[in-house]
Amino acid sequence: MSLSANIAVARDGFRLDVALSVGAGEVVVLLGPNGAGKSTVLEVIAGLLRPTAGRLVCDEVVLFDTDAGVHLPPMDRQVGMVVQDYLLFPHMSALENVAFGLRARGVSRDAARAESASWLGRLGVAELARRRPNALSGGQAQRVALARALAVRPRILLLDEPLAALDAGTRPAVRSDLRRHLGGYEGSTLLVTHDPVEALVLADRIVVLENGSVVQQGPPVELAGRPRTDYVARVVGLNLLRGDATGRAARLIGGAPVVLPHGADGPVYMAFPPAAVTLSPSRPESSARNAWLGVVADLEQHGDLVRVTVDGVVPLLADVTPLAVAELSLQPGLPVWSSVKATEIEVYPA
Amino acid sequence: MRVSWSPDRQVNRRLAGRADARVPIGLVIPSVVGLGLLLLPLAGLVARVPWSRLGQILSSPAVLSALRLSLMTAAITTAVCVICGVPLAWLLARTELPGRSLLRGLVTVPLVLPPVIGGVALLVTFGRRGLLGEWLYDTFGISLPFTTTAVVMAQSFVAMPFLVVAVEGALRTADRRFEDVAATLGASGWTTFRRVTLPAVAPGVLAGAVLSWARALGEFGATITFAGTFPGTTRTMPPAAYAAINSGDVQTAIVLSLLMILISVTVLVALRDRWVRTG
Amino acid sequence: MLAAASLTESFEKLGEQLTAEYPGLEVVLSFGPSSGLVEQVLAGAPADVLATADTRTMDNAVAGGAVEGEWEVFARNTLTLAVPAGNPGEVTGLADLAKPELRVAICEPEVPCGAASERLLTAAGVTAAPDTLTTDVKEATSLVSLGEADAALIYRTDAAAEGDAVETIEVPEAEEVVNDYPVAILVHAPNPDGARVVVDAITGESGQAILADAGFLEP
Numbered sequence: 001m002s003l004s005a006n007i008a009v010a011r012d013g014f015r016l017d018v019a020l021s022v023g024a025g026e027v028v029v030l031l032g033p034n035g036a037g038k039s040t041v042l043e044v045i046a047g048l049l050r051p052t053a054g055r056l057v058c059d060e061v062v063l064f065d066t067d068a069g070v071h072l073p074p075m076d077r078q079v080g081m082v083v084q085d086y087l088l089f090p091h092m093s094a095l096e097n098v099a100f101g102l103r104a105r106g107v108s109r110d111a112a113r114a115e116s117a118s119w120l121g122r123l124g125v126a127e128l129a130r131r132r133p134n135a136l137s138g139g140q141a142q143r144v145a146l147a148r149a150l151a152v153r154p155r156i157l158l159l160d161e162p163l164a165a166l167d168a169g170t171r172p173a174v175r176s177d178l179r180r181h182l183g184g185y186e187g188s189t190l191l192v193t194h195d196p197v198e199a200l201v202l203a204d205r206i207v208v209l210e211n212g213s214v215v216q217q218g219p220p221v222e223l224a225g226r227p228r229t230d231y232v233a234r235v236v237g238l239n240l241l242r243g244d245a246t247g248r249a250a251r252l253i254g255g256a257p258v259v260l261p262h263g264a265d266g267p268v269y270m271a272f273p274p275a276a277v278t279l280s281p282s283r284p285e286s287s288a289r290n291a292w293l294g295v296v297a298d299l300e301q302h303g304d305l306v307r308v309t310v311d312g313v314v315p316l317l318a319d320v321t322p323l324a325v326a327e328l329s330l331q332p333g334l335p336v337w338s339s340v341k342a343t344e345i346e347v348y349p350a
Numbered sequence: 351m352r353v354s355w356s357p358d359r360q361v362n363r364r365l366a367g368r369a370d371a372r373v374p375i376g377l378v379i380p381s382v383v384g385l386g387l388l389l390l391p392l393a394g395l396v397a398r399v400p401w402s403r404l405g406q407i408l409s410s411p412a413v414l415s416a417l418r419l420s421l422m423t424a425a426i427t428t429a430v431c432v433i434c435g436v437p438l439a440w441l442l443a444r445t446e447l448p449g450r451s452l453l454r455g456l457v458t459v460p461l462v463l464p465p466v467i468g469g470v471a472l473l474v475t476f477g478r479r480g481l482l483g484e485w486l487y488d489t490f491g492i493s494l495p496f497t498t499t500a501v502v503m504a505q506s507f508v509a510m511p512f513l514v515v516a517v518e519g520a521l522r523t524a525d526r527r528f529e530d531v532a533a534t535l536g537a538s539g540w541t542t543f544r545r546v547t548l549p550a551v552a553p554g555v556l557a558g559a560v561l562s563w564a565r566a567l568g569e570f571g572a573t574i575t576f577a578g579t580f581p582g583t584t585r586t587m588p589p590a591a592y593a594a595i596n597s598g599d600v601q602t603a604i605v606l607s608l609l610m611i612l613i614s615v616t617v618l619v620a621l622r623d624r625w626v627r628t629g
Numbered sequence: 630m631l632a633a634a635s636l637t638e639s640f641e642k643l644g645e646q647l648t649a650e651y652p653g654l655e656v657v658l659s660f661g662p663s664s665g666l667v668e669q670v671l672a673g674a675p676a677d678v679l680a681t682a683d684t685r686t687m688d689n690a691v692a693g694g695a696v697e698g699e700w701e702v703f704a705r706n707t708l709t710l711a712v713p714a715g716n717p718g719e720v721t722g723l724a725d726l727a728k729p730e731l732r733v734a735i736c737e738p739e740v741p742c743g744a745a746s747e748r749l750l751t752a753a754g755v756t757a758a759p760d761t762l763t764t765d766v767k768e769a770t771s772l773v774s775l776g777e778a779d780a781a782l783i784y785r786t787d788a789a790a791e792g793d794a795v796e797t798i799e800v801p802e803a804e805e806v807v808n809d810y811p812v813a814i815l816v817h818a819p820n821p822d823g824a825r826v827v828v829d830a831i832t833g834e835s836g837q838a839i840l841a842d843a844g845f846l847e848p
Contacts, residue, residue, distance in 0.1 A: 008473050043456065047533070048530050048533070048534070073533070074533035075533050075534070075535075075536045075537060075538060076528070078536075080534065080535075080536050081534045083527070083531070087525075087527055087528055087531045087543075088529060089532075089546060089549075090550075091549045091550070091588070100532070100535055100537070101535035103534050103535045104532070104535055104538070104541050105536050111440070129547045134421035148535070149535075152535055152536055162396075214557075276432070365707045407835065427654060429796030449649070473775070473777065477774060477775065477776075477777045478732070478777055479775060479776040479777065493732065495760075495777050496732060496760035496761050531825070545693060578760060578763070578772075578815070579737075579761055579763065579764070580759065580760055580761045580762055582763070583760075584761065587761075592764060593737055593739075593762070593764055595665060595668060595740025596661075596664050596665035596668070596737070596739070596764045597664055597665065597737060597738075597740065598664045598668060598686075598689060598739060599739070
């Protein structure tokens, strides 16, 4: 069960152009800022929205093809969907909700109820079978919605911000449960989120969507170590620089020089964590250190460190101890030198 | 006085009452006038009820047949309105039919049309010499005026807009995403309508049905013009009251009026809770 | 001025004549079933003159103390059997009114036209099968005019007023069932002098000529 999609949507002021594929049993997370077009992708795959152009094939079945004029309606696509507010039918019990898809496909009432009960059991909410949706907590509702989507044995499972409606306290537990269930599901899963932690925990592969285009994709490890856009860098918590490398030196787009830990050629990305940045009032001596002059723009508590935003030729974030802040008398407007050891910089081709 | 934050607080609140419970005099006077306008005629009617002859009048054939006919036709009309009106409302609210706004406007015309005009319209269309009626008569020998069917038609004409408006409103405010979810789960259009949409708008359908029933019960002008007035076949309670007044039998007219008020009040009060929730 | 429905055309003509003759006089006419009009009068309607289609209804007004002085009969009327032009129901006489397949309109028994119809049918020994009992005679007349009713018992004057739309079938017994039309000035008339003028006109030459034209019989 695998899925391959080319989707283009053009709507007033909004453009989306995406090529995606998800393998059988694979969990692909679509990550991006709000308004990037992530939910639109899901709606198109589900059949709720007609794309301007594109083609979607799943297990050799064409679900839509604008050139050939094919567009299967949602009910024929075998797609399971879980949305942010779950949308459990309010006038039916949890069991009847799960059984809905089965009954709609002609399964007898008793058989549907039995199978639904087993699904609820698999998701650990068997005892909630008779409850109405308004009597369920967020985490419980999410599991019932997942059961409802899985009960029809879909080829594709779509999840739109499945954890967003939960409060921060319950989220981690439900998230790890979700990971377990997705692991047991055999079809292709496409999950949409704007929460980077969720993406890093749940994904086999992350596809980053910005302004309607895919800007980076790869396994979580790769994204976490080698971001390719400012958004991804921000999300995984790294500083990102771009420049041209010749041997062990690179020149940033703004002109500032960077010493690299090893040789490289051509356009490169350079990434390093804020914790690798040292701030000092004057230029540091060692030549192995990269040093740039900047101006303190902002100071913010970040766990037990202080995150300093430095503006200048090389804008970056530095994590320093409160002690350092005091010693350096850091405040917005203060000129400061930022330095990073070459060995702390991850260099990779652009 | 100590006010705690436990459940006791609720009790304390109720005992103390809201601080701003004073009603401005500018609102009191018009309200009293409005109340008077609505309730005094009813009180006047009750005051004039011929209590000594009440039993006799209530069991008279004129009153009994009018009552039976009214209840029967109003019930049938309500059913017609629901069966035809709900799909029509769905068409107006959920499809992209061209000319929908015009259609919507036309459907609500009976609400503002004087009922007698409605009756005239029905007569010239469905009467024996009418636009369609003539064809009906020549082909099938069916003549609609003076039949109970004509009564139901006249009542439906004036009552259906109430149901269509109520249900369309409910459909528009209903969350369509539930229907999307149902589609992804594999439900056909009909299944989605039956198991997801309809239950969601059930309160709206009920409110519309009650309004239609009440309007049908009180229908007079269109009925008398299109269906005529004959005891047992077409003389529902309002035409019966009219005939009574014009025959000089004011007492029967009063009793019929009282009957109509009692029936309406009973039904409306019984459904008051649902009413308030949908309102 | 409140007048029985059957007087519509005649009294409207009379009203025009009167306003032409007496420029300061304003004649406001309201037509309806006689019994309904009497109810209005008894309830205090501010009218000057009342003209009904039979003496029975006028007597109710008298009994209610609404009539000033005595009433005068100013015209008489008889019934006729009216059918739509072309007589689609192929009606030949009163006996046909008993046929269930014909659409028959008769006045409600409590109004003058209906009371007269009852008397006529009894005299002829016919039990009619009406499809609607109209509250005033003009309603029955319209039904025949429109062709919605195959036959109706209405006044000769109403049938005449419809012209070609309606045909009449002579009924011998009709001669014997006559309605006397009384007119009276009302007790609380806002304009008693004006009322006197109108009543005199009705009973005088001009009024009588108009009534005769319409088909009313002399009082």
